[in-house]
Amino acid sequence: MSKILIRGAKVLGGEPQDVLIDGETIAEVGTGLSAEGAEVVEAGGKVLLPGLVDLHTHLREPGREDSETVLTGTRAAASGGYTAVFAMANTFPVADTAGVVEQVWRLGREHGYCDVQPIGAVTVGLEGRKLAELGAMHESAAGVTVFSDDGKCVDDAVIMRRALEYVKAFGGVVAQHAQEPRLTEGAQMNEGVVSAELGLGGWPAVAEESIIARDVLLAEHVGSRVHICHLSTAGSVEIVRWAKSRGIDVTAEVTPHHLLLTDELVRTYNPVYKVNPPLRTERDVHALREALADGTIDIVATDHAPHPHEDKDCEWAAAAMGMVGLETALSVVQETMVDTGLLDWAGVADRMSVKPAQIGQATGHGRPVSAGEPANLTLVDTAYRGQVDPAGFASRSRNTPYEGRELPGRVTHTWLRGKATLVDGKLT
Missing domain, CATH: 3.20.20.140 (Metal-dependent hydrolases)
Incomplete structure (x- = not known):
């Protein structure tokens, strides 16, 4: 689907809102947005940031x-x-x-x-x-x-x-x-x-x-x-x-x-x-x-x-x-x-x-989460806490100083120009 509705995300940590992605751009930001024709991602109060x-x-x-x-x-x-x-x-x-x-x-x-x-x-x-x-x-x-x-x-x-x-x-x-x-x-x-x-x-x-x-x-x-x-x-x-x-x-x-x-x-x-x-x-x-x-x-x-x-x-x-x-x-x-x-x-x-x-000077990045901007976005479960396990890293190397350490937050979704590169914590 070319449309994605992120429902109930805390944009920059604020009040929950819906964000509609259409193709490579953010089409609309608001509450109660229609999900017609869109894939729905239930954010459940997760924090939405620019990529x-x-x-x-x-x-x-x-x-x-x-x-x-x-x-x-x-x-x-x-x-x-x-x-x-x-x-x-x-x-x-x-x-x-x-x-x-x-x-x-x-x-x-x-x-x-x-x-x-x-x-x-x-x-x-x-x-x-x-x-x-x-x-x-x-x-x-x-x-x-x-x-x-x-x-x-x-x-x-x-x-x-x-x-x-x-x-x-x-x-x-x-x-x-x-x-x-x-x-x-x-x-x-x-x-x-x-x-x-x-x-x-x-x-x-x-x-x-x-x-x-x-x-x-x-x-x-x-x-x-x-x-x-x-x-x-x-x-x-x-x-x-x-x-x-x-x-x-x-x-x-x-x-x-x-x-x-x-x-x-x-x-x-x-x-x-x-x-x-x-x-x-x-x-x-x-x-x-x-x-x-x-x-x-x-x-x-x-x-x-x-x-x-x-x-x-x-x-x-x-x-x-x-x-x-x-x-x-x-x-x-x-x-x-x-x-x-x-x-x-x-x-x-x-x-x-x-x-x-x-x-x-990274064109299209670091832009506001608002209508008309490129859909470069990151969704974060800020309530999560878990131990760092380098065995699950996507990097080829494992030299992390945090192995076994409990840290907060987990990125669940990443979108690059409207295309999901990470969904539910898994690379696409």
Whole structure:
């Protein structure tokens, strides 16, 4: 059927309403809508949100299909309520040319579980020495607007300035992985009391904060846009808050795991907690939550980083950094932000759909749930609570820090332009 009636959904957490989808668009929103000729989905008071948008996903294809593919990654995205994801450039080969970004973009279009927008590398081979083909990637079929060497920092100030100047010409944005490499040589976890007790190499907060401070000043000087990936410290929050107070065009993201987990978990030596940037302290977690609530941090981004079993099931020092996150992100945000009273569901929609779509210029996403808008939607059973079981993940990898943990909320339905990609918690 081309018509779908979602009956009795709490749109953005408000009073129950009916939402009629006709083809690829929302035809009508109201109460008591006619179900004639439509497939009916009984929402039963579940919360209806615009489809989620992730500005920071690692899909690994091409080159590391043992970890993830565009197909498995987008299936995981649909399971988590996402209708669009931005794929990071640290693939093999690196997405530093028009050819590679178009390959990723076309794979996303072919599989159809969510829209895939490639992120182009800032520098050739992520090596930090020479600008990549930024203009060619932007002018390609993929229409790249976001550029990042994520996984590595653009630590050369001259290269960073040139990148900011280049993307300014077409309204692009440079997304920075803020990590001063000289300050993090041999680092294994957050520098602090726990790292000292465990004897693991410390990763100081200043390694992140110094790069952010430099880059917001560069963005102000150039008059360009800079986005801060996976902000993780209280000091970083204060720098971004200061920059915004000066009118600098900076946006920032926080990951779900940095909203919930702390470096105390590293005492287990379980490599599932090894991530870049590292898990920080309870003080940092509190500051990040408050900053997301007050808008200093603009968005939640997953930094979904899948790894095969052998890359994580080993001794801590040898383990790869990263966690999968697409299928648990909304639950973690409900736990840390909604159930604590820091955000309502309209705020969640803003941080996980509206603003990431705006930053990345994802056409048709992050739109209001109203008549005439694209039917990119997510239905969430917010009353559900259950244990996380990675065996049921759609992702090819299972490196989640939440295995066995009870979390609230469950995405039951996802629609991409009116087409169901997830029905009753099962992929179509």
